[in-house]
Amino acid sequence: MPQETPRSRTEGSERALNEAYDTALLDLDGVVYAGGEAVPHAVASLEAASGRGAQDGRGTSAGRGTQGGRGMRLAYVTNNAARTPATVAAHLTRLGVPAEEADVITSAQAVARLIAEDPGVPEGARVLCVGGEGLRVALAERGLRVVESADDDPAAVVQGYGGPQMEWGALGEAALAVGRGVPWFASNTDLTIPSGRGIAPGNGAAVEVVRIATRWMRNPPEPRVAGKPLPPMHRETVIRTGARHPLVVGDRLDTDIEGAHAGGVDSLLVLTGVTDGHQLLAAPPAHRPTYVDRDLRGLLTGQPEVTGEAESGFRCGGWSATAGADALELDGDGDPLDGLRALCAAAWTAAGEGTCGLAADTALKRLGLAG
Known part of the structure; x- marks a missing residue:
């Protein structure tokens, strides 16, 4: 079931996500490929997440998944009903992505x-x-x-x-x-x-x-x-994959992340598709992901924790974020994604069950994420 209280910040994970979850339910367009070609880092990351690759692209070992050391299962979940699973799997295989017909679930x-x-x-x-x-x-x-x-x-x-x-x-x-x-x-x-x-x-x-x-x-x-974000799609995916602890991975808030929320499962938003920083900060509760990362390399690492409170500011890595009277304010330096995670906490806490209307362009420009 969806969580009862609105998510106010992204979560941290000490374990790499491909170790913490048994199945990745991956959207395709904007996540695995774009315009028919593989998204940068997607092929190597998916190979490593499934246990087929030796390294994760960041120089660390991967593939020690929850399935007896073989890595997490990869399932490709698409709202596109035009192509058969066999056709989709063949396309993925041509790109170098590990995929079989049974790994593809369509609306x-x-x-x-x-x-x-x-x-x-x-x-x-x-x-x-x-x-x-x-x-x-x-x-x-x-x-x-x-x-x-x-x-x-x-x-x-x-x-x-x-x-x-x-x-x-x-x-x-x-x-x-x-x-x-x-x-x-x-x-x-x-x-x-x-x-x-x-x-x-x-x-x-x-x-x-x-x-x-x-x-x-x-x-x-x-x-x-039937399709995302509605329950029949999530049910079909779980039936076909046998997933017990799945992680939805997507680039769209209104289908991928909302679908995860409706199914009561965790989600990873990757910033390789349609969602930008402004949309993420303004996300209503059903569109707030559990984790945020640049691309599919996020499957192969832990996720940093966001700490702090509204009064003192939310902190992630070297960044601190607060909600001012008219705008979101950011201080510090370090990994821009940590700054975005801190901003999410400030924006979502200020919004509660609604959407954040505070100006964010200055803060996002500082992170290089203004679009």
């Missing part, structure tokens, strides 16, 4: 289980599928039959990202079926996705099309959603 798998377990959907039922190969394969694995027309008597409608070539007519068929009262599901509702050319519409945008087209109904329906 397509999570929504397929959600549909198959729905009491109103008979075994082997027809499902009107608006999505790519990954979603179709996941439905077939659950014994569900894919159809493409509202006139094929579907027992459910499901939407998943199908790539930029998705046909407009497929959304029309989904809207017709939902308008007839057919149960509606979605792999995820991310409005946008990153691409090599910039930000593109995601599955959430396609879901909005069907939602708009069914507004005429007296009680317009809402889809049952």
Whole structure:
């Protein structure tokens, strides 16, 4: 369950995270790769965290994980329902990342289980599928039959990202079926996705099309959603990995970190993706990570403790941070990440259950983290 009191600071860990947790539940885009290429330090760090590498990239031994010295298990968890786990694993392998098909968990798998377990959907039922190969394969694995027309008597409608070539007519068929009262599901509702050319519409945008087209109904329906940050995705991941003490690793506060919070598990935010210092300091309780680090090398080390109180200032490493009347104030020197951790404590304590509105640009500029 999510913690009852708001997190007011990041936590410390004397043990390396790959020793303290049995499984890393890793987001992909912005964490492992970006634009199709591996994020710097990702390959070596994951090899070491899983026990396959000799060193962690910082010159210290690694791989003494919780699984009999073999290192932590690596699981790759993605909201993208377009690609099959086999395709994702092949991509990771080409990048040099240790991955097998069974290590990949997608929102397509999570929504397929959600549909198959729905009491109103008979075994082997027809499902009107608006999505790519990954979603179709996941439905077939659950014994569900894919159809493409509202006139094929579907027992459910499901939407998943199908790539930029998705046909407009497929959304029309989904809207017709939902308008007839057919149960509606979605792999995820991310409005946008990153691409090599910039930000593109995601599955959430396609879901909005069907939602708009069914507004005429007296009680317009809402889809049952499986992907991060909602519980079905976390459940699917735990079932498939057998994780007992997992650590969610991500770059997004509103999916990765919120999903960890909803599942009641710890999280590591890495600053290789979309989240910047301003967003982290303004994070509401459900978006506050357990740990923060630059990149995946953070799996291979302990995490420094933040000490102090609001009145005396929060300290981490050589830095001290306080919440002033109008701005967050920072003093000291040392590792910029320690300064960011101290600032988080000052900001989150000042915000309580809300968001911190204090100016932070001067403090973040001093750390070289202003964006």
